[in-house]
Amino acid sequence: MFTGIVEETGKITKLEKAGSNLNIYVKADMTPELKIDQSVAHNGVCLTVVAIDGEEYTVTAVKETLEKTNLGKLKTGDRINLERGMKLGDRLDGHIVQGHVDQTATCTYKKEADGSWAYSFEYDPEIGNITIEKGSITINGVSLTVVNSQKNKFSVAIIPYTYEHTTFKDLKVGDTVNLEFDVIGKYVKRLTDLS
Missing domain, CATH: 2.40.30.20 (Elongation Factor Tu (Ef-tu); domain 3)
Structure with a gap:
């Protein structure tokens, strides 16, 4: 984990x-x-x-x-x-991430936004994954908060520290990224799909 x-x-x-x-x-x-x-x-x-x-x-x-x-x-x-991997008893500074990628997405937008960076991504909704506004998403292993959640796309904001200390500064429009959707959201969706 x-x-x-x-x-x-x-x-x-x-x-x-x-x-x-x-x-x-x-x-x-x-x-x-x-x-x-x-x-x-x-x-x-x-x-x-x-x-x-x-x-x-x-x-x-x-x-x-x-x-x-x-x-x-x-x-x-x-x-x-x-x-x-996380050590048992450590602080959970991001969110629960399993290391199991659900699917990939394409970067469709990248722009500096007055000290931070805005990115948008599109993914295939037919696989059944969803994002939730202000919910968690993992992009290339980075725990982030979803904004502008839509059926097959979403955006995130990247602070300067994350931009400099991850591969986000290398990321270009058109690049493919790994997505792991929020594990709690996945279980809730699965349960509601069954009922």
Whole structure:
């Protein structure tokens, strides 16, 4: 389980196909503190550390993960949002994030807004996910608050700290992002769909 509070951005140093899987090599300051079998969120996707070598570690993404997230679009040199699993008893500074991406979205708008940044995203509503005005959403592993919630689109506001310390400053209109919708909202929707 995660909180959507990005610890740092890592750098993709190598991408290696292994059958239908992809081995992703990441250089990050946190690497010396990691251990084999540990869960780390990469742009919001929970992946298991399978190897550690100095400042670089390796995770493997399977075919389904590559098809349902933006990890298959990574290139060597890209930055990626990283968060280690939550410690029991720590503060929950973001919101409950599982590290299971529900679907991707496309960035449709990016503009500086008097000290902050405004972004808009569109997603396929046929999958059945919804946003809630002032509810939580995870975008590329970052816990954010939804504004302008509509059937297939929404917006978020990014403060300068988040802009500088995540991959949001790299994000361009047309880019694909990972979305994890609010887990409580998903359960409520599921229950109301059944009744």
